[in-house]
Amino acid sequence: MANTPSAKKATRKIARRTEVNSARRSxxxxxxxxxxxxxxxxDKSAAAEALKAAQPELMRAAGKGVYHKNTAxxxxxxxxxxxxxxxx
Known part of the structure; x- marks a missing residue:
């Protein structure tokens, strides 16, 4: 268990960040x-449209550190x- 104030704050920050990252990953x-x-x-055209929508989401997640840039x-x-x- 965190004892110092800074460790408690770090725990709160990690919990918040984990929640945000899991939402982004989802x-x-x-x-x-x-x-x-x-x-x-x-359906090639539907697949191309879906990829067009998915690509910015993947790159945004990579920019936010959810995925590595190369993985995306x-x-x-x-x-x-x-x-x-x-x-x-």
Whole structure:
């Protein structure tokens, strides 16, 4: 248990930040799920639109430190390549 005032404040800050980050992570996962569903249905235009909406969310999460920048870029890249392969 935290004893010093600074440790107690740090605990409060961590709890707040964890709540915000989990909300952001959940939001990104929702966008990614929409892209996955569009890809699995085989609708290329819907998948492209979903990716267009998901990409800024992923990059925003990366900017806020929820995801690493390279992780977000990798996810976008892999989804884009899967969308590109739908019609081929």
């Amino acid at each position: 939001r990104v996962r929702t966008f990614l799920r929409k892209v996955e569903e569009a890809i699995s249905s085989g 870029s990798r996810k976008v890249s892999r989804l884009a390549s899967r969308i590109k392969a739908i019609s081929a």
